[in-house]
Amino acid sequence: MTLDNIFVDTQGDIKKSVYVIFVLILFYITNHIFSFILKKTSSINIETKRRYVVNTNISLTIIFVFITLYIYSTELKNLAFSLAALMVAIVLITKEVSLNIMGGIYKTFSGGFIIGDTIEIEGKRGSVIDRDLFTTTLLEVGPNKTSHNYTGRSVIIPNSTFLTNRVTNESFLKSFVLHTFKVILSPDCDWEKAEKILLERSEFYCSEYFEQAQVVLNKLFTKSHLETPILKPRVQINFTSKDEIELNVRITAPARTKGSVEQKILKDFLREFYK
Structure with a gap:
């Protein structure tokens, strides 16, 4: 197999997978450049930097998914009808994943809390240190509700939890x-x-x-x-x-x-x- 066969199809067009790889590399470089610039910026505090990095990761991930779907839109349209039954089965199997994504979207746009806030949900209490489309990570505060010390443990919460449970934000008044x-x-x-x-x-x-x-x-x-x-x-x-x-x-x-x-x-x- 020659190098041309890897990057070019039989019609002489560049393969779509090459575009996807190129976009992935571009986003990877962009993310690292942004992180490097933030690291060198002394006028922004650590919590704000962490929030910028997390939000940038989420934004780039969403953009990458949409670009990939656009690149393969023709193939997806051709397969839509023949894969209808399979898609239903996948939705049922990946119900929890879908709920996590919905929970992540709800959590982002509801404005209930941000990176650095101390929250409590389902008896789990801690400071929010990371979040993505599927999970939210807390640095646990405990060992009980009257304590304010970090335990050194992290708690990873599926975003689907935020759809059905009450969230208490102890940092609502901010500073x-x-x-x-x-x-x-x-x-x-x-x-x-x-x-x-x-x-x-x-x-x-x-x-x-x-x-x-x-x-x-x-x-x-x-x-x-x-x-x-x-x-x-x-x-x-x-x-x-x-x-x-x-x-x-x-x-x-x-x-x-x-x-x-x-x-x-x-x-x-x-x-x-x-x-």
């Missing part, structure tokens, strides 16, 4: 969040003292964020036609049972450091309350 945590006391404890300490320590660690957070949240809540909530720390007292008093503490803190701020408040509370 600042209204973060809530609980302190449980026995009924014989001095709950007024506990409330006072929690408010004082929360004010101490969070007051520096109020002004900046107010600007950010005002824009977000005004856009959604909602009233901006009070940003200063609040403590709500509840009775969960006759043996427990529950103090719910709400603070305003940067999204990425809410866990460490919570820990600082709790450690100071334990030192002062039980000394």
